[in-house]
Amino acid sequence: MIADQTDMHSIAATRRTPSQARGKQRTENILQAAAEVFDEVGYDNANTILIAKRANTAVGSLYDFFPNKESIAQVLIERHTHDLATLLDGLITEAVFNQPIAQILDQLIEPLVRFISGRAGFRGLYLNAPHVGDMSALQRTLETMLMGRMSALVTLRYPAHDPAEITRSVRVCMAIFKSLSALAIQGHRADASSIDLAMIAELKTVLGLYLDKQFGPT
Numbered sequence: 001m002i003a004d005q006t007d008m009h010s011i012a013a014t015r016r017t018p019s020q021a022r023g024k025q026r027t028e029n030i031l032q033a034a035a036e037v038f039d040e041v042g043y044d045n046a047n048t049i050l051i052a053k054r055a056n057t058a059v060g061s062l063y064d065f066f067p068n069k070e071s072i073a074q075v076l077i078e079r080h081t082h083d084l085a086t087l088l089d090g091l092i093t094e095a096v097f098n099q100p101i102a103q104i105l106d107q108l109i110e111p112l113v114r115f116i117s118g119r120a121g122f123r124g125l126y127l128n129a130p131h132v133g134d135m136s137a138l139q140r141t142l143e144t145m146l147m148g149r150m151s152a153l154v155t156l157r158y159p160a161h162d163p164a165e166i167t168r169s170v171r172v173c174m175a176i177f178k179s180l181s182a183l184a185i186q187g188h189r190a191d192a193s194s195i196d197l198a199m200i201a202e203l204k205t206v207l208g209l210y211l212d213k214q215f216g217p218t
Helices: 005-014 021-041 048-054 059-065 069-091 101-118 122-127 133-157 163-184 197-215
Strands: none
Touching (some): 021 048, 021 059, 048 059, 048 069, 069 122, 069 133, 101 122, 101 197, 122 133, 122 163, 133 163
């Protein structure tokens, strides 16, 4: 079981980094296969045998690059964290930030849900995964980034509010988003075009009402 960040670095250290194009392609095939397996059966039910079978490779070949499924999950979550941060940087511009909350939600929510829906492995490793044991440590990388970005933005918009209140409100918003976005893409394979637009509308409504209550309609 992965207990803390030290263990995470230990996993990364034991993973072999391919130096040749063929090895890099095999690594990418394993990562893609693992992402699909995590989405389909869940992190807890996934194992290296299932992943190797999906990647059309031998388990021994998988172990040439990854010592266990945790090391595979770590790489996937690190990639998701980086790409999601890049997406947020592009979405949250100064022009967007100065708009009313309802308009900000209109411009942020659907792209974020489409990102989640279109990224194999995101649902299995974060959206629908239990927040305990191995997954708790792995998910912390992603959640730390999200909490930091969102808390900083809310603080800029509402500088007079208590920082502890802002942190609590951001946690609530993240929980709302996580739950309702999971419903918006439930039952779909990784496909950014397959989302429930009505559920996204509900998500915007719920977040808008909560933020109005916490910070006021402006």
